[in-house]
Structures are given as structure tokens and as C-alpha cells.
Amino acid sequence: MPPAAAIPKNFPPEISRAARLSRYARDLLSAEPALATGVPLEAPLDRAWMRARIEGAFDGDPALQAALRRLRKAVMLVLIARDLDGRADLAEVVATVSTLAEETVRAAAANHARWLGQEFGNPLGAASGRIQHLHVVAMGKLGGGELNVSSDIDVVFVYPEDGETDGPRRISNHEFFIRLARRI
Numbered sequence: 001m002p003p004a005a006a007i008p009k010n011f012p013p014e015i016s017r018a019a020r021l022s023r024y025a026r027d028l029l030s031a032e033p034a035l036a037t038g039v040p041l042e043a044p045l046d047r048a049w050m051r052a053r054i055e056g057a058f059d060g061d062p063a064l065q066a067a068l069r070r071l072r073k074a075v076m077l078v079l080i081a082r083d084l085d086g087r088a089d090l091a092e093v094v095a096t097v098s099t100l101a102e103e104t105v106r107a108a109a110a111n112h113a114r115w116l117g118q119e120f121g122n123p124l125g126a127a128s129g130r131i132q133h134l135h136v137v138a139m140g141k142l143g144g145g146e147l148n149v150s151s152d153i154d155v156v157f158v159y160p161e162d163g164e165t166d167g168p169r170r171i172s173n174h175e176f177f178i179r180l181a182r183r184i
Contacts, residue, residue: 011036018081054107098147112183121167123176157181
């Protein structure tokens with residue numbers, strides 16, 4: 001582990017302080033100094049900031065997973081810096097961690113649904129003929145917006161209507177959404 005003196009001097013003071021006081025922050029910055037660049041420290045992180053970092057179409061699961069890990073690291077670094085600076089109270093921490101979980105699940109669901117759709121087609125409702133979407137219902141601490149940094153998430157997956165996909169390799173909506181839930 002690098003000593004606190006090895007922390008670059010060009011980091012914002014809140015980030016430098018976090019690196020001095022938190023082994024986790026120090027390890028993050030030692031491995032990826034660029035994490036300290038462009039992170040907002042003056043106000044709580046919001047959904048739009050997180051979404052902007054993981055928005056778009058990824059070319060495969062490894063790229064998606066890398067983007068989700070980078071986002072998690074940046075959010076944790078900001079939370080540590082704001083907490084140690086006395087700017088983040090418990091309500092901010094649990095709201096930010098809950099938003100992080102929601103946005104990462106949303107991005108994973110959207111990308112994996114797109115990739116499954118390329119292989120099997122879109123899941124269509126048998127009665128409505130409309131494209132069906134997976135709904136992820138948060139339970140427990142995430143459902144209450146009270147997720148902390150060491151919590152796991154409890155979710156329930158539901159979809160509106162049975163039917164089958166419209167692609168060249170058709171499968172039931174049930175099978176499509178089971179595959180999607182497993183990937184998420």
C-alpha cells in the first residue's frame with residue numbers, strides 16, 4: 001500500500017484527505033488515479049451524473065461490467081470524500097448507494113435485453129402483440145431507498161404477459177425473461 005505521501009498533489013483537497021484517511025480510497029486512487037478527475041464534490045451525486053457514465057450501447061458484457069465497476073468506484077470515492085469532509089450525512093449515503101444500485105441494475109437490464117433481443121427477437125405479448133419488458137421490483141433496503149455500502153439487494157423480476165419472441169430463434173417470453181434475470 002502506498003504511503004499517504006505518495007498521493008499526487010494535484011488531487012482536490014477532499015480527495016487527498018480521503019486517500020490519507022481511507023485505505024479503500026487510497027487503494028482505488030493507487031490503481032486508478034483518473035478516478036479523482038471530474039468527480040463532483042460540492043453536492044451529492046445524482047441519478048443524471050451516474051446515468052451519464054453508463055448510458056449508451058455497450059458492445060458486450062465485459063465492456064458493460066467495466067463501466068459499472070468504474071461507476072461504483074467513482075461513487076464510493078465521492079461518498080468517502082464527502083463523508084470524511086462532513087458534507088454527507090447518513091441520508092445522503094443511503095440515497096446515493098440506492099441510486100447507484102438502481103442505475104446499475106437498469107443499465108444491466110437494458111443492455112442484456114438488447115443482446116438477448118438480437119439473438120431471439122423481442123418478447124411479444126400473446127394477447128396484446130406488444131413488446132414486453134422486464135420490470136425489476138426492489139425489495140428490502142433498496143426498495144425503501146435505504147441501501148448502505150455493505151448491503152446486498154433483493155429484487156423480484158416480473159413481466160406483464162406471456163407470449164414468445166419474434167426472432168429467427170423463437171423462445172417463450174418466460175424463457176427470455178429467465179435468461180435476462182440470470183444475466184442481470
